[in-house]
Amino acid sequence: MQGEEFPFMKLELRKFTIKDARFGEVTGIEQGTLVINKQELVEFLNRDHSFAGVEVKLARPGEAVRIVHVMDAVQPRLKLSGDATPFPGALGPVEIAGRGQTNVLDGVAVLQTGKRQGIQEGVVDMAGPGADYSIFSRTINVVLLCTPHPATTDVEFDRATRKAALEAAVYLAGPTRPMVPDHVEVFDLGALENQAHNLPRVVYIYHLQSQGLLRETFVYGEHARELLPTILHPNEVLDGAIVSSNYIIACQKNPTYLHLHNPVVLELARRHGRDLIFAGVVIANEHSTLREKERSAKFAAKLAWQLGAQGAVITQEGGGHADTDLMLTCRECEQLGIKTVIMANEIAGAAGDLPSLVDTVPEADAVVTTGNNDELVSLDPVEQVLGGEDIAGVAGPPDAGLTIALGRIYAATNQLGATHLSIRGY
Amino acid sequence: MQICTITSIALAVGANRILPAAAIPYPLGSPDLSPNQEKAVRRKLVDQALAALQCHVDKQTIFNA
Amino acid sequence: MIRVVHYLNQFFGQIGGEDQAGVAPRAVANPVGPGMALQAALGSKAQVVATVICGDNYFAEHPQPATEEVIQLIRSFEPQLVVAGPAFNAGRYGPACGAVCQAVQSQLGVPAVTGMYPENPGAELYRKDIFCVETGPSAAGMRQAVSAMAVLGLKLAAGEVLGTPEAEGYLPRGIRKNTWAEKTGAARAADMLLAKLQGLPYRTELPMPSFERVSPASPVSDLSTATVALVTEGGIVPKGNPDRLESARASKFLKYSLEGIEDLSGAEFQSVHGGYSNVFANEDPDRVLPVDALRDCEREGKIGRLYKYFFTTTGNGTTLENGRKFGQEIALVLIADGVQAVILTST
Structure with missing residues (x-):
């Protein structure tokens, strides 16, 4: 039935524009306002008593609210067909993502917060100068704070919090099932494939960071730690194939929300058939040894070549040795005659006068920069702090005005190119 | 003397004596091995590092593990 | 005038x-x-x-x-x-x-x-x-x-x-300042790639940076009498992280005694480095800071002695500015204490 209406890899994102949110008696959507029965949501998320406590709070753009200890962000979504889930494998059974109808709450993010061992958390300000930097300053945020039982291990807690954020996302989108969306975006790349032969074929090489507990990225529910680069259809990315549990550096991690909204995939998909042919997505993990990094880079480039790529956009996740993955893949592609543009953020020091990357290759001659982590920003005082009571490394109350490195702001220098931040050389 | 996994970074930032390590989370380890075997692997790396410290180098050098 | x-x-x-x-x-x-x-x-x-x-x-x-x-x-x-x-x-x-x-x-x-x-x-x-x-x-x-x-x-x-x-009209001096572009990073990347594919001019937003070069130190002439120090950016600290070393963007380095320690135990030391999975280092911190192997070398007379302290910081998003400063300050202490060789382990 669905096969006929929806050919393989035709995806409809059915968008419900949400302008406000409040707590109320029945979870639902009333004229663009998301209403949440808080108690029902809390009981649902903690039905197995996985947590000592679950708190749910709301933060809207423009409010004098600071969210601290941000770990991940997820968009509320619902898959309309059968028992499929919008996060296959990570939540529920494995179905191939990227086809059929997916309802999305446009303008809403579920933010998972809290402390994790050895992790420096992200900050999101909903107003003031800090709000310019995070895309999550412009979403209506449903902020989850799950606290573990004393005996819960780090592994168990991470699994439970990841599941809770995804379940909250599905719960919040639940009421849209019978509703008519505000608008629909169709992704049907196959239909254009044979039309425009004179357009350049472009592949997206998408580095994921999966290196162990709290530094993990999941593909269809399995971590990508040992992944040999493989090919995804762009629709799979946009429809929940990739889920993050990577919390390394606040400004430069790719939250689940941005995997779902991968800006490079969206850009290439929208220009498909007009400026270029989007020939596919190659995912490759950033591994922990040089041998594996080399293997990954060579395989990613080889797959791009097999897809007939003339050009490739390459992105990274994280810094330090992730620069090596970016550079190696760039070099391998260029050596195969595939022209590359890479995207990177910078660590140029507070004054902007230090080397921006830790690894370089001469082939990287076309780079888009997404900002300098080290530049300082001043945040206004706020009235309310959600997600915790302190900010690591910051003395004094968390609601005060602060001057911090941009690197502390969640997704501020996002390496998928989600924002307009760039750098000018002086 | 720097022992590190991603030697290209050590080269980029200007280290002169570089020894390749096992992996980022355990540069001098090998968790799959028994404790004794693992210690022997670590000792070998340390011996190589000590040997490198006694070598004259006039440019950036990666000492092969 | x-x-x-x-x-x-x-x-x-x-x-x-x-x-x-x-x-x-x-x-x-x-x-x-x-x-x-x-x-x-x-x-x-x-x-x-x-x-x-x-x-x-x-x-x-x-x-x-x-x-x-x-x-x-x-x-x-x-x-x-x-x-x-x-x-x-x-x-x-x-x-x-x-x-x-x-x-x-x-x-x-x-x-x-x-x-x-x-x-x-x-x-x-x-x-x-x-x-x-x-x-x-x-x-x-x-x-x-x-x-x-x-x-x-x-x-x-x-x-x-x-x-x-x-x-x-002046040549860029390499000072990097954040700015807002008209288009998102992803859109700029697609534009740049299309220009590159069509052979049209494009301008990279990040010319590859260059780094300082340091002259290599002369070799250690006699290791059997030398004091060898261990320094790491792997975030190894005493269990519980009493001095609150940051897991990322470190603002400091720390110095801890190795006196009487033959082997770093996971019961007494741990890693707080946020950039890699700490599971292996927490099981056996020698995997990052090889105290056990160096103690053996010391006993065998292969090295004179292991320096009585180790220095540690976190190299995870830590600024080069801080890294350089830590290096200079650590080197001053090591030189003053007569250390002839340093093994720096990094993750």
């Missing part, structure tokens, strides 16, 4: 050609050669009070004394602005102009401006530290170059905040 001193080589200073390239620095009153055009471009706001001239070879062969002599001469005229060149693509003249401008700024505290073709070796050497107007390769572009240098020089002398290199 702003007092300006102009620096020229022997050729533009009208002393002579290659046969005069060895002449030592000298000063003459008033503008000479291109100085006329410079004075015209400066207008009534500034006056070229003197011209300092030095031979290309004299400068290239003895850059340090030549710089000092030139600076002495310039100083005597008490300038408020120094203009050097333009040097176009002249390979000896460019570095001389760069060195003069840098010394004028740092030693006299006076603003300076020069002009060069971007490929002039002097541009590569000095663009980070000075203001250098982009010129054409040859003196055919003299009028344009001098006029741009005059405009920029007057702004510098007035202490004005400068705009972008593109707007002001």
Whole structure:
């Protein structure tokens, strides 16, 4: 039935524009306002008593609210067909993502917060100068704070919090099932494939960071730690194939929300058939040894070549040795005659006068920069702090005005190119 | 003397004596091995590092593990 | 009236050609050669009070004394602005102009401006530290170059905040400042790739940075009597992290005693580094900081002794500024304590 209406890899994102949110008696959507029965949501998320406590709070753009200890962000979504889930494998059974109808709450993010061992958390300000930097300053945020039982291990807690954020996302989108969306975006790349032969074929090489507990990225529910680069259809990315549990550096991690909204995939998909042919997505993990990094880079480039790529956009996740993955893949592609543009953020020091990357290759001659982590920003005082009571490394109350490195702001220098931040050389 | 996994970074930032390590989370380890075997692997790396410290180098050098 | 001193080589200073390239620095009153055009471009706001001239070879062969002599001469005229060149693509003249401008700024505290073709070796050497107007390769572009240098020089002398290199016409100095672009990063990447594929011009937003080079240390002559130290950026700290080493963007390094410790135990030490999975390091911290193996070497007499402390920090998004500072401070302590060799482990 669905096969006929929806050919393989035709995806409809059915968008419900949400302008406000409040707590109320029945979870639902009333004229663009998301209403949440808080108690029902809390009981649902903690039905197995996985947590000592679950708190749910709301933060809207423009409010004098600071969210601290941000770990991940997820968009509320619902898959309309059968028992499929919008996060296959990570939540529920494995179905191939990227086809059929997916309802999305446009303008809403579920933010998972809290402390994790050895992790420096992200900050999101909903107003003031800090709000310019995070895309999550412009979403209506449903902020989850799950606290573990004393005996819960780090592994168990991470699994439970990841599941809770995804379940909250599905719960919040639940009421849209019978509703008519505000608008629909169709992704049907196959239909254009044979039309425009004179357009350049472009592949997206998408580095994921999966290196162990709290530094993990999941593909269809399995971590990508040992992944040999493989090919995804762009629709799979946009429809929940990739889920993050990577919390390394606040400004430069790719939250689940941005995997779902991968800006490079969206850009290439929208220009498909007009400026270029989007020939596919190659995912490759950033591994922990040089041998594996080399293997990954060579395989990613080889797959791009097999897809007939003339050009490739390459992105990274994280810094330090992730620069090596970016550079190696760039070099391998260029050596195969595939022209590359890479995207990177910078660590140029507070004054902007230090080397921006830790690894370089001469082939990287076309780079888009997404900002300098080290530049300082001043945040206004706020009235309310959600997600915790302190900010690591910051003395004094968390609601005060602060001057911090941009690197502390969640997704501020996002390496998928989600924002307009760039750098000018002086 | 720097022992590190991603030697290209050590080269980029200007280290002169570089020894390749096992992996980022355990540069001098090998968790799959028994404790004794693992210690022997670590000792070998340390011996190589000590040997490198006694070598004259006039440019950036990666000492092969 | 702003007092300006102009620096020229022997050729533009009208002393002579290659046969005069060895002449030592000298000063003459008033503008000479291109100085006329410079004075015209400066207008009534500034006056070229003197011209300092030095031979290309004299400068290239003895850059340090030549710089000092030139600076002495310039100083005597008490300038408020120094203009050097333009040097176009002249390979000896460019570095001389760069060195003069840098010394004028740092030693006299006076603003300076020069002009060069971007490929002039002097541009590569000095663009980070000075203001250098982009010129054409040859003196055919003299009028344009001098006029741009005059405009920029007057702004510098007035202490004005400068705009972008593109707007002001100077070569980028490699200072990176965040800014908002019209399009998202993803859209800019697609645009840049299409331009690259079509053979159209594009400009990378991040030219590959270059790093400092350090001369290699001489080898340790006798390890069996040497003190060897362990230093790590792997975030190894005593269990519980009593001194609160950061898991990312470290602002400090720490020093802990190794006295009486034969083997780092996961019961007493741990990693707080946020950049890698700490599971393996927490099981056995020797995997990051090989104390056990070095103790064996010490016992066997292979090394004199293991230094009684180790230094640790977190290399995870830590700024190069801090990294450099930690390195310098750690090195000072190690040298003072007579350490001859260091093994630095990184993750």
